Amino acid sequence: MQGYLSRVWTLRYFWWALVRNDLRKRYRGSAIGMGWSLLQPIAMTVVLCTVFCQIFHADLKTYAPFLLSGLTVWGFITAVMTQGCQCFFSSEAYIRQHPAPLAIYPLRVTLGASIHLVLGLLVVLSLAWCLHGLDNLRVLIGLLPALMLLLIFGWSLAICMGVVNVLFQDTTHLTEILLQILFYLTPILYPADLLRQRHLAWFLGMNPLAAFLELVRLPILEARLPPWQAFALAGAGALLPAAVAALLLSRIERRLVFYL
Amino acid sequence: MTLIDLENVGLVFHVRRHGRVALKEYLLAGLFRRPRENIMEVRALEGINLQVGEGERLGIVGSNGAGKSTLLKLLAGIYPPTTGRREVRGRISSLFEISLGFESDATGWENIAFRGYLQGETPRSIREKIKPIAEFSELGKFLDMPVRYYSAGMMIRLAFSIATAVEPEILIVDEILAAGDAAFQVKARQRMTSLIARARAVIVVSHDMKAISQLCDRAIWMDRGRICRDGPADEVIEAYTNPSGPTKRQAA
Numbered sequence A: 001m002q003g004y005l006s007r008v009w010t011l012r013y014f015w016w017a018l019v020r021n022d023l024r025k026r027y028r029g030s031a032i033g034m035g036w037s038l039l040q041p042i043a044m045t046v047v048l049c050t051v052f053c054q055i056f057h058a059d060l061k062t063y064a065p066f067l068l069s070g071l072t073v074w075g076f077i078t079a080v081m082t083q084g085c086q087c088f089f090s091s092e093a094y095i096r097q098h099p100a101p102l103a104i105y106p107l108r109v110t111l112g113a114s115i116h117l118v119l120g121l122l123v124v125l126s127l128a129w130c131l132h133g134l135d136n137l138r139v140l141i142g143l144l145p146a147l148m149l150l151l152i153f154g155w156s157l158a159i160c161m162g163v164v165n166v167l168f169q170d171t172t173h174l175t176e177i178l179l180q181i182l183f184y185l186t187p188i189l190y191p192a193d194l195l196r197q198r199h200l201a202w203f204l205g206m207n208p209l210a211a212f213l214e215l216v217r218l219p220i221l222e223a224r225l226p227p228w229q230a231f232a233l234a235g236a237g238a239l240l241p242a243a244v245a246a247l248l249l250s251r252i253e254r255r256l257v258f259y260l
Numbered sequence B: 001m002t003l004i005d006l007e008n009v010g011l012v013f014h015v016r017r018h019g020r021v022a023l024k025e026y027l028l029a030g031l032f033r034r035p036r037e038n039i040m041e042v043r044a045l046e047g048i049n050l051q052v053g054e055g056e057r058l059g060i061v062g063s064n065g066a067g068k069s070t071l072l073k074l075l076a077g078i079y080p081p082t083t084g085r086r087e088v089r090g091r092i093s094s095l096f097e098i099s100l101g102f103e104s105d106a107t108g109w110e111n112i113a114f115r116g117y118l119q120g121e122t123p124r125s126i127r128e129k130i131k132p133i134a135e136f137s138e139l140g141k142f143l144d145m146p147v148r149y150y151s152a153g154m155m156i157r158l159a160f161s162i163a164t165a166v167e168p169e170i171l172i173v174d175e176i177l178a179a180g181d182a183a184f185q186v187k188a189r190q191r192m193t194s195l196i197a198r199a200r201a202v203i204v205v206s207h208d209m210k211a212i213s214q215l216c217d218r219a220i221w222m223d224r225g226r227i228c229r230d231g232p233a234d235e236v237i238e239a240y241t242n243p244s245g246p247t248k249r250q251a252a
Helices: A002-010 A012-026 A030-055 A060-090 A092-097 A104-132 A135-167 A171-185 A192-197 A201-205 A208-222 A228-259 B023-032 B068-075 B108-118 B123-137 B140-144 B152-163 B182-198 B209-215 B233-241
Strands: B002-016 B039-053 B057-061 B083-088 B092-095 B170-174 B201-205 B218-223 B226-232
Touching: A002 A012, A012 A104, A012 B108, A030 A060, A030 A104, A060 A092, A060 A104, A060 A135, A060 A171, A060 A208, A092 A228, A104 A135, A104 A208, A135 A171, A135 A208, A135 A228, A171 B023, A192 A201, A192 A208, A208 A228, B002 B068, B002 B201, B039 B068, B039 B201, B039 B226, B057 B068, B057 B209, B057 B233, B068 B083, B068 B170, B068 B201, B108 B123, B108 B140, B108 B152, B123 B152, B170 B182, B182 B209, B201 B209, B209 B233, B218 B233, B226 B233
Parallel strands: B057 B201, B057 B218, B092 B170, B170 B201
Antiparallel strands: B002 B039, B002 B083, B218 B226
């Protein structure tokens, strides 16, 4: 395991250069390019806020940053899962030429999505500062462990999706369906407290995505550090896919090239 | 000293006849029966025993599908052996499928860096090498262009220039001797010759018998995944190119 990670580290110039290349491709045209790719969650927020504030009389000032933060984190999950599916196929030429550890290709996808996540969270922060002032500055340090956990979670997930997709052709399709279901099961559009009030807290306890959302939302939106339970659940949620990813790689990594 | 040691190595591919299986079919089939009939077994290599020592230049000949390239990929560590043992002492530099694996949206310069990093360069070391690589490729201002606009020949020039800008210990080459146009081929051949001279051991696959006999001192002839002849390059080439000769029995 340690030897494996150190082989990944030895190739850091390679995958980091590719991540930077991906970002440059994505944000080409500087300011406008960056705004363009952040537009999707913002547009969703505007539309949903209009609808929800009209119909359910939600308070725009709390609902808008709540929704935008949720959609930003969700965008990260979607990106690592769908791009993770393709990561080995799109790196086939490298894999066929060089016996590098395969985990670097999901890492490339995850780091790209992570940088995008951080940019999205900066937008959320600016919105929260405009609406609620700078109260949350002293607890923002709590976002660091949350981002670390998200990185591990995303990388592991991308590895698992990539391996499964190489073996089974309908993975991408099933993933899209799964993501759609998860979107509504996770408190993105609605607050988690709504479920707690209806004695559905156990349901939240089973969904690590809810914990990740809480880790991001509480410091930014409510200026308080998340409870340790949320960290524990998110930690478990990150370690489980990490263990599966390690198992999959140890079992099949060397032979994966045969299935490409 | 032995740098490469293959002991009774076999490699079996499991190829699916109809492409990848759908996950839902797999789960359904798992409930009732194993989806076996979809899988075809290909014995790509069988019972390979091969030692390559310090200073040896080994050529591999054989017809298409005999397992030459598979053997190279196994030596390079890309394919794992299904059975047997593979031992390699030293760093391997491999040249195959080099014209693939470019980031098509990045420029030639950027791709030199990417490929360099994959070959173990650092930003510091690539800075010294990038100019000689660019000069060797003779691509000039095309290097500022994204490689998606390159022709196949330009792609090969770039790939060859990067891939051969290494200090090889063990050099593994798959049919690379014909790169680019006539003028570039002369240069490429010179560079290959000097690379081969510097490497501690060399393994070359080629259909160009003249090249093999020039570059190699030893050759193996592969047929249907097995080594059917191993010896001095000229003898093996002679046997391979004259199948009606006295060695036909051995090949069959």
